[in-house]
Amino acid sequence: MQQMTQTGPKTREGSVGVVETQFLDLPGPLPLDCGRELFPVRIAYETYGSLSPTRDNVILVCHALSGDAHAAGYSAAPPQESARDGFGADERDVAKKAGLGWWDGMIGPGKAFDTDHYYVVSTNLLGGCRGSTGPSSLNPATGKQYGTDFPVITVADMVRAQRAFLDELGIESLHAISGGSLGGMQALTWAVLYPSRVRHIVPIASTHALNSQGVAWNAIARHAITADPDWQHGHYYGTGRAPLAGMGVARMVGHITYLSASSMKEKFARRLQRSDDIAYELTVPEYEVESYLHHQAGKFVKRFDANTYLYTSRALSYFDLAREYGGGSLAVAVRNIEAKTLLICFSSDWLYPPENSEALAQALEACGKSVELHVIDAPYGHDSFLLEEARQIPMIRKFLSDEL
Amino acid sequence: MQQMTQTGPKTREGSVGVVETQFLDLPGPLPLDCGRELFPVRIAYETYGSLSPTRDNVILVCHALSGDAHAAGYSAAPPQESARDGFGADERDVAKKAGLGWWDGMIGPGKAFDTDHYYVVSTNLLGGCRGSTGPSSLNPATGKQYGTDFPVITVADMVRAQRAFLDELGIESLHAISGGSLGGMQALTWAVLYPSRVRHIVPIASTHALNSQGVAWNAIARHAITADPDWQHGHYYGTGRAPLAGMGVARMVGHITYLSASSMKEKFARRLQRSDDIAYELTVPEYEVESYLHHQAGKFVKRFDANTYLYTSRALSYFDLAREYGGGSLAVAVRNIEAKTLLICFSSDWLYPPENSEALAQALEACGKSVELHVIDAPYGHDSFLLEEARQIPMIRKFLSDEL
DSSP states (O other): OOOOOTTSOOOOTTOOOEEOOEEEEOSSOEEOTTSOEEOSOEEEEEEESOOOTTSOOEEEEEOOTTOOSOOSSEESSOOSSOGGGGGOOGGGHHHHHTTBOTTTTTEETTSSEETTTOEEEEEOOTTOSSSSSOTTSEETTTTEEOGGGSOOOOHHHHHHHHHHHHHHHTOOOBSEEEEETHHHHHHHHHHHHOGGGBSEEEEESOOSBOOHHHHHHHHHHHHHHHTSGGGGGGOOTTTTOOOHHHHHHHHHHHHHHHSOHHHHHHHHTTOBSSSSSOOOOSSSOOBHHHHHHHHHHHHHHHHOOHHHHHHHHHHHHHOBHHHHHSTTOHHHHTTTOOSEEEEEEETTOSSSOHHHHHHHHHHHHHTTOOEEEEEEOOSSGGGHHHHOHHHHHHHHHHHHHOOO | OOOOOTTSOOOOTTOOOEEOOEEEEOSSOEEOTTSOEEOSOEEEEEEESOOOTTSOOEEEEEOOTTOOSOOSSEESSOOSSOGGGGGOOGGGHHHHHTTBOTTTTTEETTSSEETTTOEEEEEOOTTOSSSSSOTTSEETTTTEEOGGGSOOOOHHHHHHHHHHHHHHHTOOOBSEEEEETHHHHHHHHHHHHOGGGBSEEEEESOOSBOOHHHHHHHHHHHHHHHTSGGGGGGOOTTTTOOOHHHHHHHHHHHHHHHSOHHHHHHHHTTOBSSSSSOOOOSSSOOBHHHHHHHHHHHHHHHHOOHHHHHHHHHHHHHOBHHHHHSTTOHHHHTTTOOSEEEEEEETTOSSSOHHHHHHHHHHHHHTTOOEEEEEEOOSSGGGHHHHOHHHHHHHHHHHHHOOO
16 A cells, blocks of 8 residues: 655555656558548556566556546646546545545555555546546647537447557457446447457446437437537637536436435435425526536536536447447447456446346356356436445455455 | 318328417416516417307317327328427328327327317427427517526426416317326326316326436536536527537437337447448537437427426426425325326336336325326337327226226
8 A cells, every 4th residue: 555645645554656648649540430540649557566477466447538648646746627527426525535446445555456466547538528538639630629510429439548658568469348328338338349369358237239218318418518609619719608408407417327326315305405395496407406406417417527427328229239249239249359257336326227147147148258247236226336336345355366 | 070172281190180279378477486486477288079058078288398289180281390300209200291190199089088079188388498488588578588588397387377278279188188298297187287177187208206317417408508508597588699519519418318228229220321341530420319319309300499498497406396296295285186097108118117006006006096007118218108008998998998
């Protein structure tokens, strides 16, 4: 465990300490699914733990829709808002203020991704707005920010960028890849695209494809942004106006889909915001849950780029293992996977429901693959992935240490 | 059954035929929960069947968020869009084009609300935009449309307006009141406020109070509208701009909450809109479900007023029998009810979940009231209320004819 100076934030047991986000420029253009190429491509990343001399102890963690490379430890330059609140886990305000990484509970000495043994690498995804190349990056063709001239990307494109990045680090193969939600989609895609390069994958609260309802929620979120006149067809950079209102609505929709109806009832009930009675106000929040949504939206729009939200949401909706790699069959799509798979999902997650992980496990089993599925009984909906770490840790530790 | 002319739309078996919406102005000011009074108040209404000489065969039907007074038969002046598609029941396009009422399957000779026996009255709710006084009506104080100068109203205010309206018709007591969703809230409120004036209530797919998640969806829908700069703080009338974009987002959110995840999967799966492959388009709908949402939003904004949506959504969220009439206790709130109650709800309705109807039934039972609860196993979510008429009809007919 690293020691902290007296003046820095206090360490917790098992913290990786203070970390700094680093940047790497890929040496050549990145070919994309849409047929275009992207150059230059910069990847923002952090690492935790030590790379073994044989470079065989690498774990890649992949973030979800609104995350970034800062997955563990304390940020050297704490942002005002952390990607840790990407899932409404606002109980951790203290942690956030200290610039704690979004998956700090899982990454560190003695944790699920144990930095005493593994070299954990976390990148900001392609299309991101937290250091990696995305729509807010400069377009070399125009000298201005891409905006919607940025190519439409896929989860596979994100994975190709990660591979090119790891090639630059001299890392040939991965002990494991893990992530929740969209992060789990990246892990699955890695195992399909580069079967010989990854030994374990741990997709958490993820799926082989969003259901129709998930596609619909994402469409609404994107529409809320693009219908905001301040979006300006995506070219809002430098205009002094950004689609903050639309982003706020998108974030509100996201938040509810990350929670469960019962956890919302538990947390907010129908408690009024200001008194024992309603105030007959049309637009002012009257209920605690209304204030909560406005508060979350307000925080999010300060730290996130609307175009990154659009591109990432689009990639999330496109993702479909069966369509992309199996001609419509999930079993065909996964038949080349060599990695051992640990799937973790949550009983109350209606956005990434357990039935999807079950379908994926069945497809893997049907092909004779090694797959383990845990449906954790937890009430917090999709958010459980970040809130129910204690039960995931022993599962993951055991899975990663199990060499048959 | 009325006969139609050759040139009019064809009648169906059991149709009430061609009907015309009528209007009535209340004689005096309407006192409101917020402490203000409203005057003048006009009520748009339709009637089906014949009033008995003793005026004891009246059934009041109450519409939901986006409905209107045109509940049954063919409109004499068919609107371009019907309130019937208020719940995404777009399978009935033919019926809608003929101007069919939103509850035509339930109202007519031999139907649930049998016009061979009952005189069915349907009003557009207070705050509405389809003939009754609402925020798009002229404010006598300014000579301009109210906009957000319209007072914030409650479900009880809607019920008070209905009572004053029925007083004008010379109707003292009601054989029954029924409605789905917000309509059911009006039925419940009638039974609490005016126990001696109503003999049966049939709240369908309704609740004694929205859950936290329902409050949240409504808050998002309202925020999408009020964050649209074209809303102009509610004073958009006559400006040539209306918050159509925000309304569209609100409607999209509403639509998904009216469906169930499984019925969406059944209806849309992940079918692409235009080809066998994705088109790498950021903003153009790629999936059928995306096109569906855009289509529904586009239709809705043509026929509905944004401020009415705001006020009605607010009333819907406020509604809370226990808070309003029971000092926090549902059992106390319902103890003065004299009407017999038939509650119908649907297994897949996650917006108005069966557990709420069950809680209401328990509270009524605890007070020794006559209550019957049917949970219909149906896959269409909240929409089931309009799509599963066949199973409701015999329940309602039996309930209404049962005089102990």
